[in-house]
Amino acid sequence: MAKTKRKKFSTGELLAWSASYGIDYNKKDMLIETVKHGISWLIIVTLTRYIWWMSALALAGGLYYGWNIIVPYIVRRKYENAAFIERNRFINNITQILMNDSKSLLEAVADVKERSTGEFKQDLTKLLTVMMSANDEENSRAFKELSDKYHHDDRFTMFLEQLETIALEGRTPGMMESLKEVKTYHNDIKMRRMDYEQAKKYAAEDMRIIILVVLIMMIAIALGFSFERYAYGFAWTLLGTIIGNLFIALNLNSYTKFFKYYYDDDIMGVSKQ
Amino acid sequence: MKDFLRNIAEKDLYYIAEDMGVREESIDRFMKKRFMTLMVFLFLSIPAAIFKVPVGIGVIVVGVFIYRNAYTSYKKQYEGFLFQREFEFNSLMKMMIPYLKQGADQGEEGNSFYTVLGKCHRRLDKGIIKDNLERLMVDMVDQPNSILPFRRFAADSSGSDDADLIMLTIYEYQANSSDISIIDELGHLITERMMRSIDVIIKGKVSRFGTFPTVVTMYPLMIIFAYTIGVAIYEMAGFGGG
Numbered sequence: 001m002a003k004t005k006r007k008k009f010s011t012g013e014l015l016a017w018s019a020s021y022g023i024d025y026n027k028k029d030m031l032i033e034t035v036k037h038g039i040s041w042l043i044i045v046t047l048t049r050y051i052w053w054m055s056a057l058a059l060a061g062g063l064y065y066g067w068n069i070i071v072p073y074i075v076r077r078k079y080e081n082a083a084f085i086e087r088n089r090f091i092n093n094i095t096q097i098l099m100n101d102s103k104s105l106l107e108a109v110a111d112v113k114e115r116s117t118g119e120f121k122q123d124l125t126k127l128l129t130v131m132m133s134a135n136d137e138e139n140s141r142a143f144k145e146l147s148d149k150y151h152h153d154d155r156f157t158m159f160l161e162q163l164e165t166i167a168l169e170g171r172t173p174g175m176m177e178s179l180k181e182v183k184t185y186h187n188d189i190k191m192r193r194m195d196y197e198q199a200k201k202y203a204a205e206d207m208r209i210i211i212l213v214v215l216i217m218m219i220a221i222a223l224g225f226s227f228e229r230y231a232y233g234f235a236w237t238l239l240g241t242i243i244g245n246l247f248i249a250l251n252l253n254s255y256t257k258f259f260k261y262y263y264d265d266d267i268m269g270v271s272k273q
Numbered sequence: 274m275k276d277f278l279r280n281i282a283e284k285d286l287y288y289i290a291e292d293m294g295v296r297e298e299s300i301d302r303f304m305k306k307r308f309m310t311l312m313v314f315l316f317l318s319i320p321a322a323i324f325k326v327p328v329g330i331g332v333i334v335v336g337v338f339i340y341r342n343a344y345t346s347y348k349k350q351y352e353g354f355l356f357q358r359e360f361e362f363n364s365l366m367k368m369m370i371p372y373l374k375q376g377a378d379q380g381e382e383g384n385s386f387y388t389v390l391g392k393c394h395r396r397l398d399k400g401i402i403k404d405n406l407e408r409l410m411v412d413m414v415d416q417p418n419s420i421l422p423f424r425r426f427a428a429d430s431s432g433s434d435d436a437d438l439i440m441l442t443i444y445e446y447q448a449n450s451s452d453i454s455i456i457d458e459l460g461h462l463i464t465e466r467m468m469r470s471i472d473v474i475i476k477g478k479v480s481r482f483g484t485f486p487t488v489v490t491m492y493p494l495m496i497i498f499a500y501t502i503g504v505a506i507y508e509m510a511g512f513g514g515g
Contacts, residue, residue: 048496151396154364185464189471196475203482210486217493221500233507234500243499250492254485261481267471268360 030071037066044251047218048244050235058248065256073263080265086120087156088190094163095183099176105167106131123149131167139167152268155186189267196267204262278304283344289351292432294401303343311340355432360470361402362431366439366463368393370456386447387413405430420444435462 041062046055090112097108109131113124123146130142143164147157159182166175222230234240279287282304290300314336322329372389390410397403405426412422420441427440442459 154367158367188468192471192475196479199475199479200482203479203485206482206486207489210489214489214493218496221493221497225504229504229507230500234503237503237507239499239503239506243495247492247496251489254489254492258482258485261478264478267475267478 030067030074033071033074034063034066037070038062040255041065041252043215044255045248047215047222048235048247049240050222050231069256070259070263073259077263077265082118083120084153084190084193086116086118087150087153088186090116090120090124091156091159091183091186095179098166098171098179101171105163136168140164143167153189154268155182155189158182159186192267193265196265200262207258274305275301278308281308286344286347289348293351293354303347307340307343311336314339356470358401359431359433361397361400362436363463363467363470365393365397365402365406365430366459367467368396369443370460370463402430418448435466439463 038059039062041058042055045058049055093112093115094108097103097111098105103111106128109124109128113121113128116124127142127146130138143160147160150156159179162175162179162182166179169175222235224230235244278301282300286304287297287300290297314332318329318332318336321332369389372392387410390406390413394403394406394410397406408429409422409426412419412425416422423440423444424437427437430436439459439462442455446455
């Protein structure tokens with residue numbers, strides 16, 4: 001049963017998931033998230049039209065949306081955050097260790113590998129194995145493979161390039177300086193990611209309040225005079241169908257757009273997806 | 274006809290298209306479509322005005338709005354394009370720096386720069402920068418020791434002055450094998466640009482959220498309005514007996 005449900009994620013996410021970073025996002029959390037969206041859609045439609053089959057459709061739609069769109073967004077976010085932290089830790093630690101002349105690059109990578117987890121640890125293990133065979137060409141290829149895998153994190157790839165040069169040529173003070181620079185750049189990215197996430201959290205808080213207000217408004221409208229007046233005078237009339245459905249469509253549009261923006265974590269570019 | 278359309282087009286429309294690498298014929302077709310749509314609306318406004326004057330005016334307004342909107346959305350596309358191009362250009366610059374440093378450390382000159390470009394080209398995603406880079410490499414072979422390919426690359430890949438400056442510096446560096454601190458400077462310059470562009474992205478993405486509260490509060494007003502009308506009708510119908 002678990003397997004059928006997982007098929008709904010993209011293969012990339014599935015693979016990442018299975019190489020798990022020990023993420024504690026289990027099925028129960030996924031279901032809760034899905035239900036939250038189902039109920040939201042249900043509320044929007046019900047409070048406007050009070051037509052039972054529309055409400056049923058809304059619930060189904062919301063559940064579908066929650067499961068197939070929001071949950072993958074969340075999985076992706078958790079995965080990318082975990083992966084980024086791993087890379088960041090790698091960069092910081094390696095730079096630290098290499099400043100101390102007594103350890104070789106090989107030893108440094110081995111040490112840091114132990115502190116990693118999940119998919120990245122596997123990546124490092126692979127790299128380490130190749131490095132130990134002391135074949136320059138294979139070394140380069142291994143580094144390139146790792147770079148390509150994380151090509152979207154260009155400061156990480158820069159760092160790898162520096163490492164590769166060090167592997168080939170040994171350490172010079174100049175190289176160490178560049179290494180430290182790249183480390184700073186990567187940490188800058190980390191900071192900006194966190195700032196961005198925080199800003200989005202604030203925006204979400206604002207939305208929560210607005211939605212609460214709108215909810216109360218809608219209930220007041222429907223029950224203000226008398227429900228009978230609302231239903232027969234509006235919700236179930238032609239006017240209600242046109243305006244009410246328009247209202248629902250607009251709200252759902254804003255709803256989906258909001259979450260799309262909310263789960264867009266990419267600070268390196270403006271993706272069109 | 275074509276000349277007429279080009280004359281009435283917004284001043285920068287053709288410039289935008291050229292910058293994006295869109296062919297003139299495409300824009301001519303775009304203008305034609307827009308114009309025709311506008312004509313249709315103007316035409317329809319006449320019977321509409323006969324029916325009810327405000328409706329006729331409304332039709333004209335909608336037509337003009339659509340006409341204008343085609344331009345503004347195209348311009349928006351252009352801004353997105355500019356931004357993406359700028360970002361890719363910065364990425365390329367960032368890519369090149371470690372290679373150049375490496376080259377200097379190992380004391381290579383001249384032709385290894387070509388190899389560097391090749392390496393970068395392989396790593397780039399498909400896009401306008403990649404194409405421009407190809408062109409640069411071809412031009413370098415055709416016109417050895419000429420500064421023109423570099424400047425052309427700067428102009429095509431980013432209209433900005435510091436892009437020109439960067440490419441000039443790079444040319445100097447590879448032509449005269451000067452010292453590495455220039456490359457360091459360049460590196461810093463480029464990182465600054467990248468950081469700034471990231472901040473711009475973040476700012477843009479955060480500001481997107483600003484529209485939601487206003488818009489979401491507006492929608493219920495629509496309901497209130499419609500509801501008031503609906504209830505009024507309902508009540509009156511009750512009194513009037515249907």
